[in-house]
Amino acid sequence: MKHAxxxxxxxxxxxxxxAGPEEDRTAFVQFFEKRFPSIALEEHVNGAYALDEDKRKxxxxxxxxxPPYEDxxxxxxxxxxxxxxxxxxxxxxxxxxxxxxxxxxxxxxERGGVVTLELAINNCRESNGEKxxxxxxxxxxALSAYVAFESRGEPIAIEVPDQAxxxxxxxxxxxYYQRRGQLNFACSSCHLEMAGNKLRSERLSAALxxxxxxxxYRSKWDEVGPLHxxxxxxxxxxxxxxxxxxxxxxxxxEYFLSYMSNGLPLNGPTTRK
Amino acid sequence: xxxxxFMFAVLTLLGSSIAAAAxxxxxxxxxxxxxxxxxxxxxxxxxxxxxxxxxxxxxxxPPLIMMQLRYPDRDQLKAQIADPRMRNPNTNxxxxxxxxxxxxxxxxxxxxxxxxL
Numbered sequence: 001m002k003h004a005x006x007x008x009x010x011x012x013x014x015x016x017x018x019a020g021p022e023e024d025r026t027a028f029v030q031f032f033e034k035r036f037p038s039i040a041l042e043e044h045v046n047g048a049y050a051l052d053e054d055k056r057k058x059x060x061x062x063x064x065x066x067p068p069y070e071d072x073x074x075x076x077x078x079x080x081x082x083x084x085x086x087x088x089x090x091x092x093x094x095x096x097x098x099x100x101x102x103x104x105x106x107x108x109x110e111r112g113g114v115v116t117l118e119l120a121i122n123n124c125r126e127s128n129g130e131k132x133x134x135x136x137x138x139x140x141x142a143l144s145a146y147v148a149f150e151s152r153g154e155p156i157a158i159e160v161p162d163q164a165x166x167x168x169x170x171x172x173x174x175x176y177y178q179r180r181g182q183l184n185f186a187c188s189s190c191h192l193e194m195a196g197n198k199l200r201s202e203r204l205s206a207a208l209x210x211x212x213x214x215x216x217y218r219s220k221w222d223e224v225g226p227l228h229x230x231x232x233x234x235x236x237x238x239x240x241x242x243x244x245x246x247x248x249x250x251x252x253x254e255y256f257l258s259y260m261s262n263g264l265p266l267n268g269p270t271t272r273k
Numbered sequence: 274x275x276x277x278x279f280m281f282a283v284l285t286l287l288g289s290s291i292a293a294a295a296x297x298x299x300x301x302x303x304x305x306x307x308x309x310x311x312x313x314x315x316x317x318x319x320x321x322x323x324x325x326x327x328x329x330x331x332x333x334x335p336p337l338i339m340m341q342l343r344y345p346d347r348d349q350l351k352a353q354i355a356d357p358r359m360r361n362p363n364t365n366x367x368x369x370x371x372x373x374x375x376x377x378x379x380x381x382x383x384x385x386x387x388x389x390l
Contacts, residue, residue, distance in 0.1 A: 182374055183367040183371060183372070183374070184367050184368055192363060193365060197333045199321065
């Protein structure tokens with residue numbers, strides 16, 4: 001009898017645990033389906049351009065021809081194919097195909113942390129005795145641009161495998177909904193509640209699809225840059241404290257946000273204003 | 274003795290700030306409010322509100338029109354700008370007074386401006 005109760009308790013507990021992220025994702029997706037009934041879910045990978053005809057035309061012109069991220073992809077390929085001093089190379093860490101972006105960020109149970117693609121690249125270098133790349137380094141951006149390009153079309157496939165992973169996911173989720181800064185905005189204020197609205201002439205994109213296209217060339221940056229740089233800018237905008245590239249806060253945030261976009265096809269690198 | 278001196282200093286200070294506030298005509302105060310509403314680093318109200326004179330206004334908040342009719346009470350209008358969470362805890366409008374985005378003097382000018390719409 002006692003056993004049965006414990007077992008029942010255990011099952012409900014674990015059920016609710018595993019159902020959490022998936023329930024969140026369903027609600028997230030339904031929110032945008034309801035808000036933008038005429039826009040196919042997959043369209044949100046194009047950010048604000050899914051919601052604004054005029055801006056989309058300008059953007060398509062920029063994307064055709066010689067898009068400004070092309071060099072980064074080529075340079076990244078060359079770096080990917082180079083051998084380390086010990087004779088190994090990235091394919092020894094990542095497998096034969098560089099089309100792996102859909103699995104990142106992933107939960108690393110051994111290290112007890114969320115591993116983004118950038119962190120995995122550095123972990124690979126470290127285990128082969130190479131020096132770590134700075135996260136603002138062009139080589140890092142180029143390598144991730146190449147992996148993103150090779151992974152185009154792959155549906156995002158993020159997993160939350162255990163309790164510890166779930167804790168990291170929950171941290172990222174809490175960050176997303178936490179109001180912060182002098183202006184008192186949460187990420188969700190702008191990219192859920194006000195998504196589709198205009199802030200001045202800026203169309204606010206939906207949170208769904210936010211992670212599908214990084215690194216991205218931004219005219220404002222005049223270079224290809226990573227997702228966490230965009231996080232920093234959005235934190236700055238509301239006069240909130242920005243965290244460092246690849247900080248635990250941003251890795252957990254990316255983990256949550258990527259899970260929300262599970263199933264959407266990757267389309268990076270791309271261009272944004 | 275020092276207390277008296279101090280009180281005198283405070284009194285002169287008070288006196289001069291009252292004089293300074295009175296120096297502006299209503300028109301000037303409205304103009305100051307408008308500047309602050311347009312300034313991206315101050316009110317930036319037009320990022321969300323359509324209003325007369327707003328360039329490239331956004332649309333997250335209601336248009337600011339006929340404001341005297343909707344807010345006959347000046348204090349209520351000021352409270353809405355100083356802390357819109359009082360009326361709507363989930364509002365996306367920033368708490369301009371509570372978070373010290375605008376000073377009390379600036380809030381007064383803002384009210385003059387909004388009331389003129």
